[in-house]
Amino acid sequence: MGLLTSAPCAARDFRMTRLRAALLLLCGAAATAVAAPPLQVNGERLNAHLAALAEFGKNPGGGVSRVAYSDADRAGREYVLGLMTAAGLEVSIDAAGNLLGTRAGREPLRPILIGSHIDSVPEGGNYDGDVGSLAAIEVAQVLAEQHLRLRHPLQVIIFSNEEGVMLGSSALAAGFDATRLGQLSQSGKSVRDGVRFLGGDPDRLAQLQRQPGSIEAYVELHIEQGGVLEHEHVQVGIVEGIVGIVDAEVTVEGLANHAGTTPMDQRHDALLAAARFVEAVNRVVTATPGQQVGTVGWIKAQPGAYNVVPGKVTLGLELRDLDARKIEELYRQILEQAQLIGRLNDTSFRFERHVAATPALADPALQALIGASARKLGLSTRLLPSGAGHDAQEIARLGPIGMIFVPSVGGISHSPKEYSRPGDISNGANVLLETVTAIDRTRRAR
Amino acid sequence: MGLLTSAPCAARDFRMTRLRAALLLLCGAAATAVAAPPLQVNGERLNAHLAALAEFGKNPGGGVSRVAYSDADRAGREYVLGLMTAAGLEVSIDAAGNLLGTRAGREPLRPILIGSHIDSVPEGGNYDGDVGSLAAIEVAQVLAEQHLRLRHPLQVIIFSNEEGVMLGSSALAAGFDATRLGQLSQSGKSVRDGVRFLGGDPDRLAQLQRQPGSIEAYVELHIEQGGVLEHEHVQVGIVEGIVGIVDAEVTVEGLANHAGTTPMDQRHDALLAAARFVEAVNRVVTATPGQQVGTVGWIKAQPGAYNVVPGKVTLGLELRDLDARKIEELYRQILEQAQLIGRLNDTSFRFERHVAATPALADPALQALIGASARKLGLSTRLLPSGAGHDAQEIARLGPIGMIFVPSVGGISHSPKEYSRPGDISNGANVLLETVTAIDRTRRAR
Numbered sequence: 001m002g003l004l005t006s007a008p009c010a011a012r013d014f015r016m017t018r019l020r021a022a023l024l025l026l027c028g029a030a031a032t033a034v035a036a037p038p039l040q041v042n043g044e045r046l047n048a049h050l051a052a053l054a055e056f057g058k059n060p061g062g063g064v065s066r067v068a069y070s071d072a073d074r075a076g077r078e079y080v081l082g083l084m085t086a087a088g089l090e091v092s093i094d095a096a097g098n099l100l101g102t103r104a105g106r107e108p109l110r111p112i113l114i115g116s117h118i119d120s121v122p123e124g125g126n127y128d129g130d131v132g133s134l135a136a137i138e139v140a141q142v143l144a145e146q147h148l149r150l151r152h153p154l155q156v157i158i159f160s161n162e163e164g165v166m167l168g169s170s171a172l173a174a175g176f177d178a179t180r181l182g183q184l185s186q187s188g189k190s191v192r193d194g195v196r197f198l199g200g201d202p203d204r205l206a207q208l209q210r211q212p213g214s215i216e217a218y219v220e221l222h223i224e225q226g227g228v229l230e231h232e233h234v235q236v237g238i239v240e241g242i243v244g245i246v247d248a249e250v251t252v253e254g255l256a257n258h259a260g261t262t263p264m265d266q267r268h269d270a271l272l273a274a275a276r277f278v279e280a281v282n283r284v285v286t287a288t289p290g291q292q293v294g295t296v297g298w299i300k301a302q303p304g305a306y307n308v309v310p311g312k313v314t315l316g317l318e319l320r321d322l323d324a325r326k327i328e329e330l331y332r333q334i335l336e337q338a339q340l341i342g343r344l345n346d347t348s349f350r351f352e353r354h355v356a357a358t359p360a361l362a363d364p365a366l367q368a369l370i371g372a373s374a375r376k377l378g379l380s381t382r383l384l385p386s387g388a389g390h391d392a393q394e395i396a397r398l399g400p401i402g403m404i405f406v407p408s409v410g411g412i413s414h415s416p417k418e419y420s421r422p423g424d425i426s427n428g429a430n431v432l433l434e435t436v437t438a439i440d441r442t443r444r445a446r
Numbered sequence: 447m448g449l450l451t452s453a454p455c456a457a458r459d460f461r462m463t464r465l466r467a468a469l470l471l472l473c474g475a476a477a478t479a480v481a482a483p484p485l486q487v488n489g490e491r492l493n494a495h496l497a498a499l500a501e502f503g504k505n506p507g508g509g510v511s512r513v514a515y516s517d518a519d520r521a522g523r524e525y526v527l528g529l530m531t532a533a534g535l536e537v538s539i540d541a542a543g544n545l546l547g548t549r550a551g552r553e554p555l556r557p558i559l560i561g562s563h564i565d566s567v568p569e570g571g572n573y574d575g576d577v578g579s580l581a582a583i584e585v586a587q588v589l590a591e592q593h594l595r596l597r598h599p600l601q602v603i604i605f606s607n608e609e610g611v612m613l614g615s616s617a618l619a620a621g622f623d624a625t626r627l628g629q630l631s632q633s634g635k636s637v638r639d640g641v642r643f644l645g646g647d648p649d650r651l652a653q654l655q656r657q658p659g660s661i662e663a664y665v666e667l668h669i670e671q672g673g674v675l676e677h678e679h680v681q682v683g684i685v686e687g688i689v690g691i692v693d694a695e696v697t698v699e700g701l702a703n704h705a706g707t708t709p710m711d712q713r714h715d716a717l718l719a720a721a722r723f724v725e726a727v728n729r730v731v732t733a734t735p736g737q738q739v740g741t742v743g744w745i746k747a748q749p750g751a752y753n754v755v756p757g758k759v760t761l762g763l764e765l766r767d768l769d770a771r772k773i774e775e776l777y778r779q780i781l782e783q784a785q786l787i788g789r790l791n792d793t794s795f796r797f798e799r800h801v802a803a804t805p806a807l808a809d810p811a812l813q814a815l816i817g818a819s820a821r822k823l824g825l826s827t828r829l830l831p832s833g834a835g836h837d838a839q840e841i842a843r844l845g846p847i848g849m850i851f852v853p854s855v856g857g858i859s860h861s862p863k864e865y866s867r868p869g870d871i872s873n874g875a876n877v878l879l880e881t882v883t884a885i886d887r888t889r890r891a892r
Contacts, residue, residue: 224707258672261834261857262673262739264739264740266677272725278718279721282710293706295705295753296717296756297755298751301745305762306802307741310742356752388704411704411707
C-alpha cells in the first residue's frame with residue numbers, strides 16, 4: 001500500500017519511470033476524475049498573502065509605492081519567493097530578475113505559464129499585479145496540496161519591472177530593446193543597475209529569449225483597472241486581447257501676441273486651435289461604434305500668461321483599440337480634422353507619432369476555456385478588451401495567451417484607492433486554477 | 447538790444463518779475479505767433495537717443511532686458527536723467543523712484559504732464575516706453591531751444607517699474623497697494639528694495655499722492671503694441687481709452703482615470719470640458735460687434751500624462767474692453783456657457799475672478815486736440831482703444847489723459863522684434879509737441 005501513500009504524488013523531482021508514470025495516473029485520476037466539485041483555491045490564504053505583501057512599500061494612502069528596483073520591490077520579492085518555495089515550486093531568478101517557480105509535469109510537453117508582477121507605480125495600490133502573482137502561486141500551492149501533477153510543466157513567473165519598461169516579459173519574448181538599459185527607472189536606478197539589484201544580469205538578457213511556440217499557454221489573472229465589470233455586475237472578465245496603443249506628440253504653431261492689443265480677427269491662437277483639436281479627437285473617436293478610446297492627456301501652452309495669445313501648444317494624443325487598422329483609420333481622420341482646424345486661424349499642426357504597443361489578441365480557444373471554467377464555477381462572465389498594458393502582450397510572441405479579469409471597485413487603479421473585493425479575487429483565482437487544469441487536459445503538443 | 451538776446455529766454459530758473467514776464471511774452475510770441483510751420487522736434491536726435499538707450503540691458507535678440515530695478519534699469523535711468531538735465535529741466539527723483547523734470551510755466555497753473563517709462567519686460571524691445579519717455583524729453587528740449595516758455599509748468603515724468611506693478615504712476619495717483627512692496631520683482635529684488643535701489647524711499651510712497659484735479663493734463667506717446675495702424679496705413683492713433691481688464695482663474699474638475707480602461711462614455715474628462723470652454727470664450731467674444739478681446743492664455747492639465755484622462759484643468763481667462771458693462775455681459779455669457787459645458791460630461795467649473803484694471807477713458811477734448819495737432823502736421827489718424835495697460839490709466843485718477851500711438855511693425859511688442867520706424871516716431875513726437883502747446887493755449891484753469 002506504500003504505493004498509495006501521498007509521498008510519491010507530492011514528490012517535486014519526479015522522474016518519468018514506468019512505475020512512477022503509473023503512480024501519476026493513479027494520483028491524477030484521484031484528483032481529476034471527480035468533475036464536481038472542481039478544485040478550489042484557499043481564498044482566505046490568498047487574501048492574507050495579499051495583505052502581507054501590501055506591507056512592502058506601504059504608502060500613507062493605504063496602497064504601496066513599490067516601484068521596480070526599490071528596496072521595497074526587492075523585499076517584496078523575497079517574501080514572494082518564500083511563498084513560491086512553500087508552494088513546492090523549484091525557484092530561480094533569471095537574468096532579467098524574473099522570479100521563476102517550476103512544477104514539473106508528467107509528460108515532456110511545453111510549459112503552461114501563469115503569473116504577473118508585484119512592482120507598482122509610484123503611489124500605487126495593492127491589487128494591480130499582486131492579485132495575479134499571488135493567485136498563480138496559490139494555484140501551485142493547491143496542486144501541491146492536492147498532490148496533483150499536471151501533464152505539462154507549470155511555470156509561475158513573477159515578471160520584473162512591469163510598470164516601468166515591462167522588462168521581464170519582453171526580455172523573455174525577445175521584445176526588449178537593450179538600449180533602454182541606460183534609462184532611469186522610477187527607483188532612481190538605471191534599468192541596468194536595477195536588474196543587478198534584483199539579482200539579474202543585464203549582460204545576459206539576450207540569452208533569456210525563448211522561441212515562439214515554446215509555451216503551451218500563458219494565463220494571467222488581473223484586476224480590470226476599469227469599471228465595466230463592476231458597472232454591469234459581472235464577476236469574471238474574459239479578455240479578448242490587449243489593445244494596441246498609438247501615441248502622438250502634437251505641436252500646434254500659431255503666433256504669440258499681446259492679448260490686449262491683438263484684435264480677435266488678427267490672431268493665430270495656438271490654444272484655440274488646440275482646443276478645437278481636443279474636441280475633434282473626442283468627436284472622431286466616439287463617432288464610430290466600438291470600444292476604441294482616444295485621449296488628450298497632457299497639454300502645454302507657451303508662453304503661458306494671461307496677457308499673451310498662445311503662440312505654441314504641445315499636447316499628447318493617445319489612441320487604443322484591439323484592431324490596429326481601426327487605430328489607423330481614427331488617426332487618419334484626426335489628421336484630417338487637424339488640417340481643417342489649422343486653416344480656421346492659420347495655425348499649423350505637426351505630429352510625432354509613436355506606436356507604443358501593437359494589439360495582442362487573446363487565443364480564442366483559451367477565451368473559451370476561461371469562459372467554460374467560470375461557468376463551471378457558477379460565475380457570470382463577459383468578454384472585454386484590456387485597455388491597459390500587461391506582461392501577457394509580450395508573452396503573446398511566444399504562444400497563446402489568455403487573461404482573466406476581476407472587478408475593480410469604482411474602476412480605480414494605479415492609485416492607493418484601487419480595490420478588489422476578497423470574494424472576487426478568490427473567484428478569479430479559482431477560474432485561473434480551473435483554466436490551468438482544463439488546458440492541461442485538453443490541449444495537445446503541436 | 448540785450449533784452450532780445452536768447453539768454454533770458456533760455457533761463458531755467460525763471461522767476462516771474464514784470465520785466466521777465468514781458469520778456470517771456472516776447473519770446474513766446476516769437477515762437478507761437480507763426481501758426482505755420484508748427485514747431486518740430488529733432489527726429490534725428492530723438493532716434494539717436496533711442497539707439498543710445500538701447501545699449502542699456504541690450505539682449506542678444508536686438509532688444510533689451512531692462513527689467514525694473516536691474517543694474518541696466520538704473521544705468522539707463524542715469525543716461526535719461528542726463529538727457530533731462532541737458533533739456534533744461536529741473537530734475538529730481540521722487541520717493542517712488544520716478545524721474546521728474548520740470549520746466550516752469552509763465553502762470554500759476556496746474557502742470558501739464560508728459561512722459562512714459564524705460565523699464566522693459568524680460569526679453570523686451572527698444573520702443574515700448576522708451577519712445578514716449580525720450581519724446582517727452584525731446585519736447586522739453588525743443589521748448590528750451592526755442593526759448594519757449596509755456597503758460598503751464600511742464601513736467602516730464604519717467605515712471606518707475608511700469609512693466610511690473612506700474613509702481614511710479616500708481617503711487618502718484620494713490621492707486622498703489624503698499625502690501626505689494628514685499629512682492630518679488632523680475633530683477634530678483636523685492637519691490638521695496640528695488641525702489642531704494644533707484645534712489646526712492648518706499649516708506650514715503652504715501653506722501654507722493656497728488657490730489658485729483660491737480661494736473662492740467664497728462665499726454666503719453668507710445669507705440670501701438672498692436673497691428674491696427676500698420677495694417678490700415680494710418681500714421682497716428684488717437685487713443686479713446688485704456689481698456690479695463692477682468693481676469694479669472696478657471697478650475698475645471700472632472701475625474702482622473704486610466705486612459706486605456708475607461709470607456710469614452712464613462713469619462714469626466716476635465717480637458718475635454720476645458721477645450722469646449724476655450725472655444726466658447728472665443729465664440730462669445732467674437733459674436734458681439736466691437737473691439738473687445740477675450741483670451742485663454744495659459745492652461746494646465748493634471749495629472750498630465752498620455753495615459754491618464756485629465757481630472758483637473760486650470761486655465762487663465764482674460765477679457766478686455768473700454769466699456770466695463772460690456773466686459774460684465776461677456777463674462778456672464780461665458781459663465782453660462784461653462785454651466786452648459788459642465789453638464790455635457792459631468793464636470794464642474796469654478797471661477798476666481800479678479801478685476802485687473804478698470805477702463806480709463808481718454809478725455810474727449812484731449813482726443814480732439816491730438817487729432818487736430820496730427821492733421822495740422824498732415825498726418826493721418828484714427829481712433830482706437832489701447833488694449834495694453836499704461837501709466838496713463840493710473841494718472842487718469844488725477845485729471846484728463848490723452849495718448850498718442852504710432853505704428854508697431856507687425857504689431858509685435860514685448861519682444862526683441864518690436865520695431866517702430868524712425869519717421870513714425872518723429873511724427874508721434876511732433877504730435878506730442880503740438881498737442882502740449884495746444885493744451886497750453888486752449889485749456890484754462892477750472
